[in-house]
Amino acid sequence: MAELVTVTDPDDPRLADYRDLRDVQLRRHLEAEHGLFLAEGEKVVRRAVEGGHAPRSFLMAPRWLDGLADVLATTGAPCYVVDEALAEQVTGFHVHRGALASLERRPLPGVADVLDGARSVLVLEDIVDHTNVGAVFRSGAALGFDAVLLSPRCADPLYRRAVKVGMGAVFALPWTRLPDWYDALPQLGAAGFTTVALTLADDAVDITDAVAGVDRLALVLGTEGHGLSERWQSAADRRAVIPMAAGIDSLNVAAASAVACYVAARR
Amino acid sequence: MAELVTVTDPDDPRLADYRDLRDVQLRRHLEAEHGLFLAEGEKVVRRAVEGGHAPRSFLMAPRWLDGLADVLATTGAPCYVVDEALAEQVTGFHVHRGALASLERRPLPGVADVLDGARSVLVLEDIVDHTNVGAVFRSGAALGFDAVLLSPRCADPLYRRAVKVGMGAVFALPWTRLPDWYDALPQLGAAGFTTVALTLADDAVDITDAVAGVDRLALVLGTEGHGLSERWQSAADRRAVIPMAAGIDSLNVAAASAVACYVAARR
Incomplete structure (x- = not known):
């Protein structure tokens, strides 16, 4: 079961995976170097996990927790619970679909x-x-x-x-x-x-x-x-x-x- | 032939049709009340004029003038010639395709x-x-x-x-x-x-x-x-x-x- 961690400080270093999502250049470097990618929205987050990608963490407002409870139950990755204003402050845009996940890339097949x-x-x-x-x-x-x-x-x-x-x-x-x-x-x-x-x-x-x-x-x-x-x-x-x-x-x-x-x- | 008018003041009231193009709400009101719409890019501007819409004015950087010379020749509407920084300042975004035109809407057919x-x-x-x-x-x-x-x-x-x-x-x-x-x-x-x-x-x-x-x-x-x-x-x-x-x-x-x-x- 994912550990629910309430975060109120936008500069909390644990949110590093979710920073400045609209900055394409920055994200390219960050994602390549850390081998991660982001999924956005309940349906897409679910599909990413079910598709076999290990979650590094989740970030969402409280109202999305119920819908993803079964997905969160499958992992030990932390789930950072934030209010929507903080989510916007960290990511740089209004997260319409609420739930975000940072997941591990896998080696590409041949x-x-x-x-x-x-x-x-x-x-x-x-x-x-x-x-x-x-x-x-x-x-x-x-x-x-x-x-x-x-x-x-x-x-x-x-x-x-x-x-x-x-x-x-x-x-x-x-x-x-x-x-x-x-x-x-x-x-x-x-x-x-x-x-x-x-x-x-x-x-x-x-x-x-x-x-x-x-x-x-x-x-x-x-x-x-x-x-x-x-x-x-x-x-x-x-x-x-x-x-x-x-x-x-x-x-x-x-x-x-x-x-x-x-x-x-x-x- | 369109009159070429160099504009260097971003607050010039003649540029009113081109303001804040990314503000959807503002544009809806402005365009409805003035019966205008905007075309962007050489090809689209050309098609709008050839489609029978009367231009109110054009706005473009000098390098787009040659490509649209034949279109500008068909109208008496002014063409505001601006540098690209001013265009961005007025419209609120980087105008990749350079040329803009403000054109008159026509009554919708039955x-x-x-x-x-x-x-x-x-x-x-x-x-x-x-x-x-x-x-x-x-x-x-x-x-x-x-x-x-x-x-x-x-x-x-x-x-x-x-x-x-x-x-x-x-x-x-x-x-x-x-x-x-x-x-x-x-x-x-x-x-x-x-x-x-x-x-x-x-x-x-x-x-x-x-x-x-x-x-x-x-x-x-x-x-x-x-x-x-x-x-x-x-x-x-x-x-x-x-x-x-x-x-x-x-x-x-x-x-x-x-x-x-x-x-x-x-x-």
């Missing part, structure tokens, strides 16, 4: 482990927006994908905002980071996957046709601004597009990935 | 005018998040929908953030606000539309089946948190769901609307 048994895999190249990374995880999990691979420069899916937007899908889908960017797609090919890149390239074919008959599929998505790199576009086995109305910009990456996952999962 | 000739219409009930409203407009425009109807309490699609996320799709799609909430769907039925509500209700059928064979379609979307009201769910001709993996939450409204538009446009 690519082969993540691919083992997977039939439909998402591969994200350099998506730098945490909101988009979270949205892609959520859509992938909801629409039938089995795993996610991230390029070396893709944003951290355990960053608080990505976890939150993804509603904890990052705990449901096996994922890891690709060690190599340049040959990532040929290596997926060698592992038995057909790589299909979503792109606006001239030779892209309708996504429905591109995935038809594919057994093991790696669906490759790039960032909103620049799309996929030339290297990944040319290295993919197939290039696919979501047919769109004339004169309209591309969909944003969250919408495009949802449609692409929906179509691909029904191949 | 529902019958918006429906005239439309085969696929989106109907949004009480979506209060401007980002989601913008995303739905963008997906609808890209994926083949003809018009959008908003419930009386749906967020303003001309709010700056909605316009920006929608990449100006609000200027491409005819839209208006429904005067009546309670009987909105029966009235669409009387106008010849089959109303299909996206919902997690128990009797919802696969969206593909729900739209099959429908000629004039009104696809009805609710908000992320609570979904559609009981009234609209029960008043719709059909209830539809996007099939999802077991144990996964619903998609967010932007992802769900993209998938639903994609499927519905291919009926």
Whole structure:
């Protein structure tokens, strides 16, 4: 059972994991160096713990204790009980969903482990927006994908905002980071996957046709601004597009990935 | 040709339209009372003007003048030229995309005018998040929908953030606000539309089946948190769901609307 510890001093060093949550640079350093990440909201905190991440501590206002009592019962980590004004003072923002947890990251699995048994895999190249990374995880999990691979420069899916937007899908889908960017797609090919890149390239074919008959599929998505790199576009086995109305910009990456996952999962 | 006016005083009253852009409450009042809205970014400013909205003024740093020269040539509205620090001081945030315009709202068309000739219409009930409203407009425009109807309490699609996320799709799609909430769907039925509500209700059928064979379609979307009201769910001709993996939450409204538009446009 977590020990409940009432904290009234915003400078209490035990709250260090929860400081300045809106300062992305600071959080990146802090989380990497301490091997932690934050979960926010009752549902997401629960999923993080149930997903096997050991809690370092919890931070919440008293009114959230009951809802998470069963989760708190499973751990010896301390639960810092604070009022909402102090929570805001420490974190730097109004914690709408009340409950926060700091949890331990785990070593990332190898690519082969993540691919083992997977039939439909998402591969994200350099998506730098945490909101988009979270949205892609959520859509992938909801629409039938089995795993996610991230390029070396893709944003951290355990960053608080990505976890939150993804509603904890990052705990449901096996994922890891690709060690190599340049040959990532040929290596997926060698592992038995057909790589299909979503792109606006001239030779892209309708996504429905591109995935038809594919057994093991790696669906490759790039960032909103620049799309996929030339290297990944040319290295993919197939290039696919979501047919769109004339004169309209591309969909944003969250919408495009949802449609692409929906179509691909029904191949 | 717009008159270029260099402004160096952040309190210059001519900049009133651009003040405190992150203060949602203040902006709502200001924009409603003056009948204006803001467009942000070269592409969106261009689309707003080309969409027929008369500019009241422009505000931009010198480096954006060339890119918008052809747009500025079409109007007599003043263009306030400021440095980026002053722009930030006035608006309250760092204007990444540089160019801003204040434009006149136009009277909303009648529902019958918006429906005239439309085969696929989106109907949004009480979506209060401007980002989601913008995303739905963008997906609808890209994926083949003809018009959008908003419930009386749906967020303003001309709010700056909605316009920006929608990449100006609000200027491409005819839209208006429904005067009546309670009987909105029966009235669409009387106008010849089959109303299909996206919902997690128990009797919802696969969206593909729900739209099959429908000629004039009104696809009805609710908000992320609570979904559609009981009234609209029960008043719709059909209830539809996007099939999802077991144990996964619903998609967010932007992802769900993209998938639903994609499927519905291919009926």
